[in-house]
Amino acid sequence: MRLIEVSKSELKDLPIILEKLRDLPQKFIIFVDDLSFEEDDDAFKSLKVVLEGSLTAKAQNVLVYATSNRRHLVREFFSDRPRPNDGDEVHSWDTLQEKLSFSDRFGLTLTFEPVNQDTYLAIVRYLAQLANIPLDNNELEFRAKQWATRHNGRSGRTARQFIDFLRGELAINSKQ
Numbered sequence: 001m002r003l004i005e006v007s008k009s010e011l012k013d014l015p016i017i018l019e020k021l022r023d024l025p026q027k028f029i030i031f032v033d034d035l036s037f038e039e040d041d042d043a044f045k046s047l048k049v050v051l052e053g054s055l056t057a058k059a060q061n062v063l064v065y066a067t068s069n070r071r072h073l074v075r076e077f078f079s080d081r082p083r084p085n086d087g088d089e090v091h092s093w094d095t096l097q098e099k100l101s102f103s104d105r106f107g108l109t110l111t112f113e114p115v116n117q118d119t120y121l122a123i124v125r126y127l128a129q130l131a132n133i134p135l136d137n138n139e140l141e142f143r144a145k146q147w148a149t150r151h152n153g154r155s156g157r158t159a160r161q162f163i164d165f166l167r168g169e170l171a172i173n174s175k176q
Contacts (some may be wrong), residue, residue: 007032032065035068115156117145124163127159
């Protein structure tokens, strides 16, 4: 198994990369981090061909894994929505569905929804225990709530960032 990271700017080269990998005996994961596209992005079309295949069959030894902070990988605007004006595309729903269905071409989608306060604090307590954070639960939870308010809301990622911050803060304080 081999891992190949491809940046968004290199996605246009995916068909070439795929052809070079296709007949090799190893299996490959092509990894793309923080994937999203603008309207009429050529990289979008290149990745779509790799995921769906084209005249040539999909490579059986290659998988594509991607991360994104967006559920819908292609930006959509309200002005993209179909409305009956003379200058509009006749089959505009087809265009809109093509954009929205792109993320469905990945076999598995994991989303991390915001969590309620009790779940967030349970995550914080668990991570604090793993990191051996020596704060009592009242202080830990008070500070965790403050952190969530000042940062990105309540989520597993926010909890992890809070614990990482605490570990750093405690390390600095122990050296003084």
